Amino acid sequence: MESPFIAHVKQKEDGSWERPHLLHDHLTRTAERCRSFAAKFNSAEWGEVLGLFHDQGKGRPSWQSYLHVKSGYDPNAHLEQLPGRVIHAIHGAKTLEKLYGHAIGRICGYSVAGHHAGLPDWSNAMGAGASALEYQLAHVDDIDQVHDAFLNPLKRKLDLKPPWTFDSGLDMSLWIRMLFSCLVDADFLDTESYMDPERGAARTGFCTIAELKQRFEDYYSELRAGATESPVNVLRNQIKDKCVHAGRTPQGFFSLSVPTGGGKTLSSLAFALEHAQVHSLERIIYVIPYTSIIEQNADVFRKVLGDDQVVEHHSNLDEDGCSWRSRLAAENWDAPMIVTTSVQFFESLFAAKPSICRKLHNIVGSVVILDEAQLLPVDYLYPILETMQLLVDKYRVTFVICTATQPALGERRVGEELFKGLRDIREIMGSSDEVYGLHKKFARTRVTLPDDFNKPLEWEELADELKKYDQVLCIVSDRKSCRELHSLMPEGTYHLSALMCGQHRTEMIGEIKKDLRAGKRVRVVSTQLVEAGVDFDFPVVYRALAGLDSLAQAAGRCNREGKIEKGGKVVVFVPPKRPPSGLLRKAADTTRNLLKSCRGEPDPLKPSNFTRFFEELYWKAPSLDKKGIRDLLIPRPPDLTMYFRTAASNFKLIDNDHHTILVPFREGKQLLETLRDLGPERRLMRKLQRYAVNVYPKDFLYLKHTGAIEEIHPGIWVVVFENQYSDTRGLLVDEIPSDPIIV
Numbered sequence: 001m002e003s004p005f006i007a008h009v010k011q012k013e014d015g016s017w018e019r020p021h022l023l024h025d026h027l028t029r030t031a032e033r034c035r036s037f038a039a040k041f042n043s044a045e046w047g048e049v050l051g052l053f054h055d056q057g058k059g060r061p062s063w064q065s066y067l068h069v070k071s072g073y074d075p076n077a078h079l080e081q082l083p084g085r086v087i088h089a090i091h092g093a094k095t096l097e098k099l100y101g102h103a104i105g106r107i108c109g110y111s112v113a114g115h116h117a118g119l120p121d122w123s124n125a126m127g128a129g130a131s132a133l134e135y136q137l138a139h140v141d142d143i144d145q146v147h148d149a150f151l152n153p154l155k156r157k158l159d160l161k162p163p164w165t166f167d168s169g170l171d172m173s174l175w176i177r178m179l180f181s182c183l184v185d186a187d188f189l190d191t192e193s194y195m196d197p198e199r200g201a202a203r204t205g206f207c208t209i210a211e212l213k214q215r216f217e218d219y220y221s222e223l224r225a226g227a228t229e230s231p232v233n234v235l236r237n238q239i240k241d242k243c244v245h246a247g248r249t250p251q252g253f254f255s256l257s258v259p260t261g262g263g264k265t266l267s268s269l270a271f272a273l274e275h276a277q278v279h280s281l282e283r284i285i286y287v288i289p290y291t292s293i294i295e296q297n298a299d300v301f302r303k304v305l306g307d308d309q310v311v312e313h314h315s316n317l318d319e320d321g322c323s324w325r326s327r328l329a330a331e332n333w334d335a336p337m338i339v340t341t342s343v344q345f346f347e348s349l350f351a352a353k354p355s356i357c358r359k360l361h362n363i364v365g366s367v368v369i370l371d372e373a374q375l376l377p378v379d380y381l382y383p384i385l386e387t388m389q390l391l392v393d394k395y396r397v398t399f400v401i402c403t404a405t406q407p408a409l410g411e412r413r414v415g416e417e418l419f420k421g422l423r424d425i426r427e428i429m430g431s432s433d434e435v436y437g438l439h440k441k442f443a444r445t446r447v448t449l450p451d452d453f454n455k456p457l458e459w460e461e462l463a464d465e466l467k468k469y470d471q472v473l474c475i476v477s478d479r480k481s482c483r484e485l486h487s488l489m490p491e492g493t494y495h496l497s498a499l500m501c502g503q504h505r506t507e508m509i510g511e512i513k514k515d516l517r518a519g520k521r522v523r524v525v526s527t528q529l530v531e532a533g534v535d536f537d538f539p540v541v542y543r544a545l546a547g548l549d550s551l552a553q554a555a556g557r558c559n560r561e562g563k564i565e566k567g568g569k570v571v572v573f574v575p576p577k578r579p580p581s582g583l584l585r586k587a588a589d590t591t592r593n594l595l596k597s598c599r600g601e602p603d604p605l606k607p608s609n610f611t612r613f614f615e616e617l618y619w620k621a622p623s624l625d626k627k628g629i630r631d632l633l634i635p636r637p638p639d640l641t642m643y644f645r646t647a648a649s650n651f652k653l654i655d656n657d658h659h660t661i662l663v664p665f666r667e668g669k670q671l672l673e674t675l676r677d678l679g680p681e682r683r684l685m686r687k688l689q690r691y692a693v694n695v696y697p698k699d700f701l702y703l704k705h706t707g708a709i710e711e712i713h714p715g716i717w718v719v720v721f722e723n724q725y726s727d728t729r730g731l732l733v734d735e736i737p738s739d740p741i742i743v
Helices: 025-042 045-051 061-070 090-098 102-113 133-139 147-154 169-193 197-201 209-226 231-247 264-278 293-305 323-334 343-348 378-396 431-440 461-466 479-487 502-516 548-555 584-597 607-620 629-633 645-649 667-678 681-690 697-705
Strands: 006-008 254-255 284-289 312-313 337-341 366-371 397-402 412-414 417-419 426-427 446-449 473-476 494-496 522-526 540-544 568-573 659-662 694-696 711-712 716-719
Touching: 006 025, 006 169, 025 045, 025 169, 025 312, 045 090, 045 102, 045 169, 061 522, 090 102, 090 133, 102 133, 102 169, 147 254, 169 197, 169 323, 169 378, 209 264, 209 293, 231 264, 231 431, 254 264, 254 659, 264 284, 264 293, 264 366, 264 397, 264 716, 284 343, 293 312, 293 337, 312 323, 337 343, 337 431, 378 397, 378 629, 417 607, 431 607, 446 548, 461 473, 461 479, 461 540, 473 548, 479 494, 479 522, 502 522, 502 681, 540 548, 548 568, 548 584, 548 607, 584 607, 629 645, 659 667, 659 697, 667 681, 667 711, 667 716, 681 694, 694 697, 697 711
Parallel strands: 254 397, 254 426, 284 337, 284 366, 312 337, 366 397, 446 568, 473 522, 473 540, 494 522, 540 568, 659 716
Antiparallel strands: 412 417, 659 694, 711 716
């Protein structure tokens, strides 16, 4: 007999009530979905149990009374974290512990107790307080009030066995997070099917992998037919063919060491589509380090696969430019082609919030392409690599480590220490000799090193050198150096740095490319933001001494199309100011020592030098797990103690040691006026992300002290004077302009 207990209710436009979403139906349907999701990693029964018990606490008289009487059929009654809500999540966790015992109950309890508020820490040791699972379990006092007529049908005990033997590291915590992802996505989707069926129906309609593969082949055939048989195009076709062949081999780790200009974007997509079809994988996830270049790559994929087949998920996304279906797919990555950022991908793998973790189970059975993989954060390298290895070993994921400067991620000994890297990485381009041969074929630059690595080149001297060239790019390592050097350059010199908002940088990069194509005079002073994915093509590039990978990336902006027969000119110089302390300085010092030791070599940027560089850099790093993520997530007996919420809080790839300021650049001025009038509405704030600049604390305090910025809503700071933001240099942090114009 159907239980009368209610999970959710909603009101019609005419004020009457829809037929309630019955609790029994919600639990059984959520369990079915959750079981299906978890079956992808051999955990179907675990998923079913989580679904059946996640809202068991709604079967109590107090909760039903709350829904019927106090809320008056509140359609948001399932959002217990809002003030005044009656809790229900912990009751299912407590019942599971009573039903299945300590170990199984604890494993399930993390997910069930956290399915609204997020995966909890076990104890208060990290300051979790009343949110700690231990505290919640000890203080739930009405567990026996769940009505038997509702509870008894759920008590059939499933045979819950671990899907594999867990190792002593992050294995169990990742599995629990995967189960949690299955539960919260199943819960969201079933609730949505009742609350907003039109929204649920819009989640379908993407092409299959086979259909996308056919689109790629049609596009590539047309591209090849229209291209000249130049030596570069012949090489690009050979690279693509190798990728397709490698795609037919078993799953695991692959590296794709293709020099700049080798067509690795299309070739890596060719590998992924072939590999996904051969191994019946469900999606391709393309992970890019910077939001500043993600749109560029996504545009390529849309051109190849279709505008409506590529789902972007990143902070700079303008939702008005996306279809409703794409916006929905970004919530849980339920689409065959996802383009996202390193921050989004890796922080999600260590997250605790339901909305962020929701997508994790859809990483199972995927090809993940890590573009510019040398930019993986050293401070978090051990937990990242261990998690990548688990995804390959247990969750049918294939990784492609895609870069011209491979970061030596394989397991190896560095000095006396064992570097616990990735096992069995296969290079798609072949042996080290073949990779070097490809590197030489694509060589388009002549690299000049300093005569004396201890003698800096003053900015005035450097500016005089740069003025000799009509087209030149100079890259320095910090914003202040960029401003100082730019101030010494002739009028019309471009400035690029992160003190310019995203929209400003995008427009400026477009102007520079246009001027280069037109053969105009183009001088650019930039920070390293142009080094990953910005396809400039300068005849001359100057680069301040930095990590060897940065030097190679800078060289990739020189003679990119190979039009200069004798090679473009790349000059490495020692700047008057050392790079910022920390990893950037260690990378520069490591490069200095390496280049000194191989002075006289004709090719300082050969692939084997990057292995040496990264080995030494990892060895010099203070820690490859700076925030102790592994210690927080390794289960400790006897209580399977883990600290999910603290780990998520600690795992932040972008340093939180900055303040965000919104600036009046172009459309940003009107958006700021709307913000003042209407407040921080979600859609408006997403648009304003294109008009945001991050500044260091000392710069923020200076701007605040001088009245250059104001807080117009709690935590939202904006520029007060319009000319505090320069069309040339972006946000002016060192000076207050005369005759300020109030925005």
